Amino acid sequence: MASGRQSEHRRGRSAEGVLLVVEDEPTLRELLSASLRFSGFEVASAATGEEALALAVRERPDLVVLDVMLPDMDGFEVLRSLRERATGPVGGGSGDIPVLFLTARNDPEDKVNGLTIGGDDYVTKPFRLEELIARIRAILRRAHGRPREGVLCVADLEIDVDAHLVTRAGQPVELSPTEFRLLRYLAEHKDQALEKTKILNDVWQYDFGGDSGIVESYISYLRRKVDHVEPKLIHTVRGVGYALRSPRS
Ligand code: CA
Secondary structure, three states: OOOOEOOOOOOOOOOOOEEEEEOOOHHHHHHHHHHHHHOOOEEEEEOOHHHHHHHHHHHOOOEEEEEOOOOOOOHHHHHHHHHHHOOOOOOOOHHHOOEEEEEEOOOOOOOHHHHHHOOOEEEEEOOOHHHHHHHHHHHHHHHHOOOOOOEEEEOOEEEEOOOOEEEEOOEEEOOOHHHHHHHHHHHHOOOOOEEHHHHHHHHHOOOOOOOOHHHHHHHHHHHHHHOOOOOOOEEEEOOOEEEEOOOOO
C-alpha cells in the first residue's frame, strides 16, 4: 500500500517542485507527504528502495527525501543505484536528482560519512518539519539555479543582491564594494565569456580606454575569496576575458 502516487491529476509541475519521499515507517511517511504537499510541493512516496528507484525514473522528482534504514536496501544503496542507472538506458537523467537523507540518531549504520557517496544534505530524526523544508528549498535553489527573489546562485555560491551578502558553500564571504559589483556582474552573466574591456566598461563604467589590468587584479582578489574551494567557478577564457561558470555547464 506504500507507494502513494498523488500525481495522477497533476496539471504540470508545481512551482515548489516534485518530491519523492522514501520512508518505510507508514505514519512518518504519511505525515511527511501531507506536510510537504501542504507546503506547496507535489509528493510521490515509496516505502522500499525498489519502489523508490522505479518511482524516481517514472516521476522524475526534483529531489528525493531518502530514509537511510529501509527494509530491502539502505538509502546509500538506493542512491548508488540512482546514480548508476542514470548512465544506463532507463536512467532518464535520474542520477542527477538531489538527495536529502533522513538518518536516525541512534542507528550505528546511519553513518553520516556515507553522505560522501553523493547525498546533498541530511537531517537527523527526530527533526523539525520547518528545518526539513528549509533544507529542501536550499538544495532545490542550488540544484536548479532557481534563486529566491534577489539572490543569484551559481553552484554553491549565493549572492544576495539586496542584502549585499555573499556565501560560498554556506560560508559568508567578505567583499569590498567593487569586488561585490564585479562578482554580481559575473553572476548576472553566468556561463558567458566576458571581454575584459566589456567588464571594465560595465562594472567600472569607464567610458575611456581604461586599464583592463584592474579587471585582472580584481578577478584575482575574487578568486582568493570565493574560489578557494572546489569546484572553481571563475574561469579565464584565453584571448577573451573571464567567465563565471556553474560546474555542469
Ligand atoms: Ca526506516
